[in-house]
Every structure is written in structure tokens, then in C-alpha cells.
Amino acid sequence: MNQHLRQEPVAFIDVHAQRRRLGASIDDAVGRVLTHCQFINGPEVTQLESDLAKFSGAKHVVACASGTDALLMVLMAKNVGPGDAVICPSFTFCATGEVVALTGATPVFVDVDETSFNINIDSLKRGIAAAKKLGLKPKAVIPVDLFGQSADHDAIAAVAAAEGLFILDDAAQSFGATYKGRRLGTFGLATATSFFPAKPLGCFGDGGAIFTDDAELADALRSVRVHGQGNEKYDNVRIGLTARLDTMQAAILIEKLKIFEDEIVARNVVAQRYFDALHNLVIAPRVADGNLSVWAQYTIRLPKDGPGRDAFAAALKAQGIPTAIYYPKSMHQQTAYKHYPVAEGGLPVSEKLSEEVISLPMHAYLDQPTQERVIKAVRDALGA
Numbered sequence: 001m002n003q004h005l006r007q008e009p010v011a012f013i014d015v016h017a018q019r020r021r022l023g024a025s026i027d028d029a030v031g032r033v034l035t036h037c038q039f040i041n042g043p044e045v046t047q048l049e050s051d052l053a054k055f056s057g058a059k060h061v062v063a064c065a066s067g068t069d070a071l072l073m074v075l076m077a078k079n080v081g082p083g084d085a086v087i088c089p090s091f092t093f094c095a096t097g098e099v100v101a102l103t104g105a106t107p108v109f110v111d112v113d114e115t116s117f118n119i120n121i122d123s124l125k126r127g128i129a130a131a132k133k134l135g136l137k138p139k140a141v142i143p144v145d146l147f148g149q150s151a152d153h154d155a156i157a158a159v160a161a162a163e164g165l166f167i168l169d170d171a172a173q174s175f176g177a178t179y180k181g182r183r184l185g186t187f188g189l190a191t192a193t194s195f196f197p198a199k200p201l202g203c204f205g206d207g208g209a210i211f212t213d214d215a216e217l218a219d220a221l222r223s224v225r226v227h228g229q230g231n232e233k234y235d236n237v238r239i240g241l242t243a244r245l246d247t248m249q250a251a252i253l254i255e256k257l258k259i260f261e262d263e264i265v266a267r268n269v270v271a272q273r274y275f276d277a278l279h280n281l282v283i284a285p286r287v288a289d290g291n292l293s294v295w296a297q298y299t300i301r302l303p304k305d306g307p308g309r310d311a312f313a314a315a316l317k318a319q320g321i322p323t324a325i326y327y328p329k330s331m332h333q334q335t336a337y338k339h340y341p342v343a344e345g346g347l348p349v350s351e352k353l354s355e356e357v358i359s360l361p362m363h364a365y366l367d368q369p370t371q372e373r374v375i376k377a378v379r380d381a382l383g384a
């Protein structure tokens with residue numbers, strides 16, 4: 001194609017568009033921090049925690065340095081360690097299982113459902129059984145709300161209650177999503193989220209938060225966040241981390257949270273347009289009744305008789321349309337995690353999804369003409 005006629009490449013996630021929209025309000029927020037110079041534990045951190053509590057409905061919010069730290073801090077505060085098993089889905093970002101391994105506990109990987117991409121309840125039960133057979137003590141389950149959609153929290157809670165496990169919800173991709181009309185952040189013992197820039201609610205660096213209704217846990221998390229500090233500054237009462245959210249990121253997040261509901265609506269408009277145009281051609285994602293997704297990713301599966309995933313991605317790339325594969329390997333297939341136990345019967349759905357999924361550009365500012373380009377490129381690549 002003639003270079004002059006070639007259209008601009010489409011952004012997979014357009015962080016510039018939101019920056020343009022927020023413009024001066026972000027500049028002012030950063031300016032205020034530069035004026036007061038309380039870069040650690042500034043007033044914006046407490047303000048953000050209270051704004052997030054209000055938004056989610058959780059009683060306590062502890063801001064922290066990343067989504068990974070958010071997960072790890074809960075396991076540390078609950079004294080999860082060697083001899084314990086923590087059950088997690090294998091089809092997820094590596095941080096979910098990584099934090100378990102970091103505590104010295106054993107991650108036990110279980111399978112997911114092929115429509116929701118989230119934890120499969122029968123496999124969860126089989127994972128608990130596998131842990132017990134190995135002489136491990138099942139302590140917790142970390143369901144993941146993958147790609148923006150909530151896991152089936154009622155079903156998970158029933159299994160966890162029967163087995164005496166606590167639930168740590170990994171909502172790194174799904175803050176703002178609802179389950180049966182209620183926002184994530186209030187299911188299980190605690191919920192972890194991430195403010196990595198590409199997440200639905202992202203900051204301008206790394207950041208995260210933990211949500212809980214348990215006051216004692218919230219206190220322990222505030223201690224873990226700063227080296228396990230106790231009431232006396234130099235008498236640390238537990239082993240902790242340096243896992244604070246810095247004031248600058250909190251100031252930015254306060255402004256971004258103000259437009260987040262509006263962005264969630266916009267993301268759902270984009271998702272609906274994709275669904276209408278593509279659901280006859282590919283396996284399009286479906287949101288369970290009663291759930292609202294925040295569409296961290298728009299992840300499709302290609303028809304078996306089509307061009308194959310690599311050729312499909314190459315055809316879109318040639319049209320300036322980026323795609324991404326989340327995740328080409330499930331956790332139990334990765335070098336660092338292969339030796340950990342899995343649910344009996346293996347994880348065939350995770351393995352199949354890793355071969356079939358591909359994600360299309362998705363963000364709140366994907367306008368209709370640009371999205372039509374993506375849709376046309378998909379149709380062309382599939383010969384439709």
C-alpha cells in the first residue's frame with residue numbers, strides 16, 4: 001500500500017486519549033503534590049483510600065505499590081507459608097500464583113470455564129482434594145476476575161466455606177465490575193486490585209489497593225505495608241515490605257476515579273459494538289446475567305476452520321491493528337511453575353484457551369470509525 005494512504009496505526013489501549021480529556025485536572029493535582037512535597041503518605045493517599053471505599057462499598061481500603069503487592073500483603077498478613085496450599089486458576093497473569101510461591105506456600109492450579117475464562121467450580125474442588133492428598137493444608141483460594149468480568153463469587157464462597165478457606169479475590173483486571181449488582185471489593189475476605197496504566201483504572205506508574213471489611217486485617221495490612229511496623233516506630237512486629245502507594249499516584253488516581261464510571265459505560269458501548277459485528281464470526285466473550293464487565297480485554301476465540309491465530313494476527317497487523325495474546329501459556333505450563341500441583345484430571349480448558357484466544361483493541365476512547373476499521377480487518381482476515 002502507498003505509505004501516504006496508509007492510515008495511522010490503531011492503539012491497543014489509548015492512554016493518550018484519556019490524558020487529553022483530563023488535561024489540566026491532572027496537571028493541577030500533580031502541581032499540588034509538588035507544592036506540599038509530602039511525597040510519601042501525603043494527604044492524597046488517605047483521600048484516595050476513602051474515595052475507593054465509597055466507590056466499592058468496602059469498609060477499609062489500603063493503597064499499596066502494585067497489584068502484586070496487594071495480593072502478597074494479604075497472604076503475609078494471614079501468615080500463609082510453607083505447608084499451606086493456595087488454590088488459583090492457571091489461566092491468569094503470573095502474579096496470581098507467583099505471590100503464593102513467594103510466601104513459601106504451594107500454589108495449586110485449577111481449570112477455568114471456557115465461557116467466562118474464570119475459575120471452574122468442579123476443578124476448584126478437585127484442586128483442594130489434590131492439595132490434601134499431597135499433605136498440604138488448603139488455606140485460601142484466589143479467584144481471578146479475568147478480562148474485566150467477575151468470577152462466580154457465590155459458588156466460590158460456598159466451596160470455601162465448606163472447606164474452611166479464606167478468599168482473596170484477584171480483581172487486578174476488574175475493579176469497577178459488578179457481580180449480581182454489587183461492585184467487586186466486597187466479596188471474600190479481601191480483594192486486590194492493580195492500577196498499572198493499562199488496567200481499567202490505571203495510574204501513571206505502578207499502584208494497587210486492597211479492599212476488606214475486616215478491621216483487624218486492614219490494620220495488619222497497614223503494618224505489612226511499612227516493614228511490619230508496630231505502634232512503636234522501631235519495634236517491628238512482623239516481617240513486612242516497602243509497599244506504599246506514593247502520593248503522586250494517589251493524586252492522579254483521585255482525578256481518574258471521577259470519570260471512571262463514565263469510562264465503564266463507554267467500554268460497554270465498545271464491547272456491544274464488537275459483539276454485534278463479530279459474534280457470528282468468532283466466539284465472542286459473554287457476560288453472565290447480573291454481571292457488569294469493565295472489559296480490561298476484549299478476548300475472542302477464532303473459528304477452527306479459519307486462518308489460524310498467527311496468520312490472523314499478521315493480517316490485522318498489516319492493517320495497522322494491534323492484537324495481543326493473554327495468555328499464550330497458562331501458569332502450569334510455564335517454566336517457573338511446571339512443578340507445582342494441578343487439579344486431578346489436568347487443566348484441559350486452560351490449555352485449549354491458551355492456544356485459541358486473541359485480544360482486540362479495547363479502551364474507553366475507541367471511537368466508532370476506528371472500531372469499524374478493526375471490525376473490517378477482522379472480517380477480512382476471516383474471509384467473511
Ligand SMILES: *Cc1c(COP(=O)(O)O)cnc(C)c1O
Nearest residue numbers: 066067068093095096172194196
Ligand atoms: C496485572 C495483574 C496483576 C498484578 O498487578 P501489578 O500492578 O502489575 O503488580 C495481578 N493479577 C492479575 C490477574 C493481573 O492482571
